[in-house]
Amino acid sequence: MNFFAGLAIAICLGAGIAGAEPKHGIAMYGDPSLPPDFVSLPYANADAPKGGRIVQGEVGSFDSLNPHILKGRVPWQLRFLAHESLMGRSYDEPFTLYGLLAESVEVPEDRSWVEFTLRAEARFSDGSPVTVEDVLWTYETLGTVGHPRYHGSWAKIASAEAVGERTVRFTFTERDDELPLIMGLRPILKKAQWEGIDFAESGVDIIPVSSAPYVISEFDPGRFVTLTRNPDYWGKDVPFMRGQANLDEIRMEFFADGTAMFEAFKGGLLNTMRETNVQKWDTQYDFPAVRSGDIVKSIIPHQRPSGMAGLVMNTRRPVFQDWRVREAMITAFNFEFINQTINGEPQPRIASYFSNSILAMQHGPAEGRVREFLEPFAADLPPGALEGYTLPEGDGTERNRANIRRALTLMEEAGWTMDGGTLRNAAGEPFSFEILLQSGATETQQIVDLYVAALNRIGADVRVTTVDGAEFKESTGVYDFDMTWYLWGLSLSPGNEQYSYWGAEAADVEGGRNMMGMKVPAADAMIGRLLTSESQEDFLAATRALDRILTTGRYVVPIWHSPISRLAHAKELRYPETLPMYGDWIGFQPDVWWYEE
Numbered sequence: 001m002n003f004f005a006g007l008a009i010a011i012c013l014g015a016g017i018a019g020a021e022p023k024h025g026i027a028m029y030g031d032p033s034l035p036p037d038f039v040s041l042p043y044a045n046a047d048a049p050k051g052g053r054i055v056q057g058e059v060g061s062f063d064s065l066n067p068h069i070l071k072g073r074v075p076w077q078l079r080f081l082a083h084e085s086l087m088g089r090s091y092d093e094p095f096t097l098y099g100l101l102a103e104s105v106e107v108p109e110d111r112s113w114v115e116f117t118l119r120a121e122a123r124f125s126d127g128s129p130v131t132v133e134d135v136l137w138t139y140e141t142l143g144t145v146g147h148p149r150y151h152g153s154w155a156k157i158a159s160a161e162a163v164g165e166r167t168v169r170f171t172f173t174e175r176d177d178e179l180p181l182i183m184g185l186r187p188i189l190k191k192a193q194w195e196g197i198d199f200a201e202s203g204v205d206i207i208p209v210s211s212a213p214y215v216i217s218e219f220d221p222g223r224f225v226t227l228t229r230n231p232d233y234w235g236k237d238v239p240f241m242r243g244q245a246n247l248d249e250i251r252m253e254f255f256a257d258g259t260a261m262f263e264a265f266k267g268g269l270l271n272t273m274r275e276t277n278v279q280k281w282d283t284q285y286d287f288p289a290v291r292s293g294d295i296v297k298s299i300i301p302h303q304r305p306s307g308m309a310g311l312v313m314n315t316r317r318p319v320f321q322d323w324r325v326r327e328a329m330i331t332a333f334n335f336e337f338i339n340q341t342i343n344g345e346p347q348p349r350i351a352s353y354f355s356n357s358i359l360a361m362q363h364g365p366a367e368g369r370v371r372e373f374l375e376p377f378a379a380d381l382p383p384g385a386l387e388g389y390t391l392p393e394g395d396g397t398e399r400n401r402a403n404i405r406r407a408l409t410l411m412e413e414a415g416w417t418m419d420g421g422t423l424r425n426a427a428g429e430p431f432s433f434e435i436l437l438q439s440g441a442t443e444t445q446q447i448v449d450l451y452v453a454a455l456n457r458i459g460a461d462v463r464v465t466t467v468d469g470a471e472f473k474e475s476t477g478v479y480d481f482d483m484t485w486y487l488w489g490l491s492l493s494p495g496n497e498q499y500s501y502w503g504a505e506a507a508d509v510e511g512g513r514n515m516m517g518m519k520v521p522a523a524d525a526m527i528g529r530l531l532t533s534e535s536q537e538d539f540l541a542a543t544r545a546l547d548r549i550l551t552t553g554r555y556v557v558p559i560w561h562s563p564i565s566r567l568a569h570a571k572e573l574r575y576p577e578t579l580p581m582y583g584d585w586i587g588f589q590p591d592v593w594w595y596e597e
Contacts, residue, residue: 022104022117026087026181028095028493029536042092043580044243044592050229052595053249054573057261057270059440060469061222061254064203068146068187070477070511072203073469075225075252079187082227084212086116086135087184088240092580095493097184098240101130101211107180113171114180120166123234124190125215132162137191139170139183145200148511152499153182176531178495211235213245226251243576246594257440271570272589277443279344281566290568298567298575304582305357306350306561309487311435311451313555316507316517317482319433323382326554327392328410329483331403332454333557336396338447347560351391352551354490354543356563361547364388369541373529374548377522384552385522391558400454407458423459432461433482438472444485447559477511486515486556492581494543498527502550516555523549572597 025032040046056077064072067079087097087105099105102116122130143154158173170183190209197206207216213235217228227250235241253270255261265273266287275281281297289295313320313329320326339346354360365388366374374386383389394400408418416423416431423431435448448464455462467475475481488501499506504519506512526549529542567589575593 020106020108020115022106022115024104025096025098026105026107026184027093027097028178028181028495029539032090032096032098033093034090034098038098038239040239040242041090041098041244041580041592043576043578045576045594046242048243048246048574048592048594049596050246050594051248052246052572053251054247054272054590054593054595055251055253055270056272056589057264058252058254059256059258059261060438062225063221063470065207065216065219065225066199066202068142068150068189068208069200069202070147071201073473077250077252078216078225081214081250082208082212082216083187083189083210084235085185085187086118087181089185090580091582094581095178095181095491095495097181100235100238100240101188102184105180105184110175111172111177111180112175113169114183115163115167115169116184117164118166118168119235119238121234122211124209124211125230125233126190126209127232128190128192130188130211132164132166132168134191135168135188136160136162138189139186141189141194141199142186148509149497149500150186151509153179153496176496177533178531182496213241214250222254224251224253244591246592247590248595250590255440258442265568272573273568274589275566275568276562277343278347278562278566279342282344285568294571295568296571298569300565300567300575300579301563302565302579302582303357304492305354305359305490306348306352307488307490308350308353308550308556308558309561310350310485310559311448311483311557312486312515313483313557314479314481314515314517315555316479317433319431319482322414323554324410324414325416328407328414328458329455330554330557331392331410332407332458332460333451334394334398334400334403334454335391335559336394337398337400338450339560340396341450342443342446343560347562349391350558350561352547353488354494354547356561357492359492359494359540359543359547361544361551363390366545366548369538370545370548373526373541373545374522377525380520381522381549382552382554385548389548389552404454404457411458418459421459422461430461431459432463434463434465436472436475436481436484437464437466438485439466439468441485448485451557476515479510479515479517484515488513494530494546496531498530498546499524502546503527516553518553518555520549520553 024036062073062075064074067074084101086102088100090096101118101122103119104117106115118130139160142150156173157170159171161169163169172179193209204221213230213233214227215230218226229248264270285297313326315321352361366386392403394403411423415425437444452462476484501513502518502523504524506514507517507519526542526546530539533539533542572595573593574596
């Protein structure tokens with residue numbers, strides 16, 4: 001940016017300075033629920049004892065310890081357990097942050113910039129102070145050569161500068177009310193550690209230094225990682241951290257598949273297990289340790305959106321560019337039968353991306369502000385976005401005749417007709433595609449096997465290819481698949497991340513999460529609206545409108561979700577009685593858990 005452009009931005013944004021003052025927290029809407037003198041988060045046990053260990057299992061492997069770059073496979077927990085940010089998120093509020101490395105946050109009324117003031121006592125694990133130089137270097141590095149998830153917000157930074165010995169300011173190029181919060185959640189790295197090192201190429205050759213309460217103490221690539229609580233952790237008395245980081249050791253063991261991991265849990269190698277299969281939970285958790293009470297079964301409810309999980313269709317491929325073909329794929333999926341077969345006790349279906357929450361699209365035609373937001377794009381919206389849409393329902397039988405007939409009709413409307421038991425287009429080419437899966441996902445494989453049987457009945461030539469974790473990440477990272485299994489977790493505070501999930505620009509960014517390759521102007525417009533909404537009413541309407549666009553786009557063959565988390569764990573592992581709004585966050589362990597004999 002040249003001098004005059006920067007000066008113009010400074011003049012335009014200068015009016016926003018009035019009224020800004022340092023605060024202990026920041027909320028997306030309104031004020032933080034907790035007062036400046038809060039003792040701990042409401043769902044943390046401030047008196048929890050320290051000690052003990054948790055041993056978790058993961059299916060797959062890893063070849064990197066840097067969770068902030070695109071290259072390599074990293075234990076996903078390291079991003080959250082081994083690194084610390086300026087602010088910390090409360091999971092008892094839709095989107096509110098409280099001071100962590102930063103003692104205060106300051107924003108003007110128009111949120112055109114944000115300032116963070118570091119705590120004087122903030123230290124990295126090696127004892128060196130966390131400085132504004134570390135913060136500025138981290139943000140620029142992540143925003144330029146870090147993982148693509150960091151690039152979008154960095155592109156909206158007009159300037160990043162130190163405005164005091166412990167204070168840093170980020171000034172924004174455009175109105176985006178969420179940006180001040182996003183800036184507070186970036187992990188802070190130690191600049192000096194990375195001098196002379198290619199950050200984007202690092203793997204297991206370097207253990208990132210951070211200010212977090214846990215440090216990586218031992219690892220064997222592909223087998224295990226051990227995190228040990230730092231006894232000299234600087235932030236143990238910070239209100240946000242009281243009652244957190246209670247365990248002395250967190251260990252992650254890696255397995256080739258879910259069966260091996262479950263056997264390790266039964267054998268005592270692991271002392272916690274998160275179970276997603278209802279039938280397995282009801283029938284296979286009766287081994288001796290459960291019967292004796294050494295292992296307890298906990299059910300933890302939550303209020304977050306279902307998100308979307310299932311088989312995503314890649315619209316970059318010609319075979320899935322027609323919405324009628326995608327609707328046929330959804331119709332042929334015998335949800336009721338598969339749900340009963342896999343789960344025994346049927347689970348609720350994912351009806352839309354934000355289902356199970358107030359943000360979900362409403363039944364029937366779009367009304368009020370939702371319709372008002374969508375109507376300018378009416379000519380380009382898929383059927384059902386304005387009129388209303390529900391997923392096709394089967395009869396619960398294995399044959400699912402009515403839906404099979406409906407799927408065939410849709411394929412015929414899209415130009416595919418049955419010829420000798422095979423669907424062909426006008427050129428005589430067969431309707432053929434590949435489903436790409438990652439090895440070790442036993443339940444997913446079972447679902448796909450049942451689905452393929454139905455697809456064969458409508459004349460589809462379907463191949464199922466299973467690859468290891470490294471090849472799966474490589475292929476999906478460059479969108480080299482026809483259909484694959486994917487999951488998007490969504491929250492009650494959707495924001496800038498929605499661009500990386502569904503935005504047009506993200507469709508061409510390798511390593512992104514727009515797996516379906518959608519480029520829909522209406523979706524980008526709704527994301528923009530929810531980011532700049534000045535009222536809860538408009539935010540709600542924009543999100544519900546986005547949900548309609550996504551759901552009627554028919555990009556994913558959805559499965560089921562669970563409004564609860566099922567955890568089997570050693571009886572010594574405890575969690576607070578008071579659960580946060582995002583209750584199943586506790587189910588992912590181990591932030592507020594503790595070990596007690």
